[in-house]
Amino acid sequence: MGNMSQPQFENFTASSLYCKKCKAAMPVRERLLLVLPDRELYDYLCTHCASSVGQREVTAGDKLMARAAAPRRARRTMAPRGVMP
Numbered sequence: 650m651g652n653m654s655q656p657q658f659e660n661f662t663a664s665s666l667y668c669k670k671c672k673a674a675m676p677v678r679e680r681l682l683l684v685l686p687d688r689e690l691y692d693y694l695c696t697h698c699a700s701s702v703g704q705r706e707v708t709a710g711d712k713l714m715a716r717a718a719a720p721r722r723a724r725r726t727m728a729p730r731g732v733m734p
């Protein structure tokens with residue numbers, strides 16, 4: 650009998666995706682499409698024309714990773730020294 654507290658995901662940042670109909674990157678609305686035992690499917694709808702512009706699959710593992718892992722840093726690409734004799 651575990652009283653698991655359910656995390657809330659209200660902090661999802663609304664992102665913009667390219668909408669084919671609007672021919673522009675539009676703010677999207679995230680809609681929970683399907684809930685499976687080990688994953689959730691999200692649908693992204695254009696807030697302007699309400700057409701689906703993308704989908705996302707979030708697994709339970711992804712959620713844990715997103716919480717635990719720090720944001721990825723862009724790797725610095727170091728130019729190799731091509732010094733040839």
Ligand SMILES: [Zn+2]
Pocket residue numbers: 668669670671672675695696697698699700
């Ligand atoms: Zn649109």
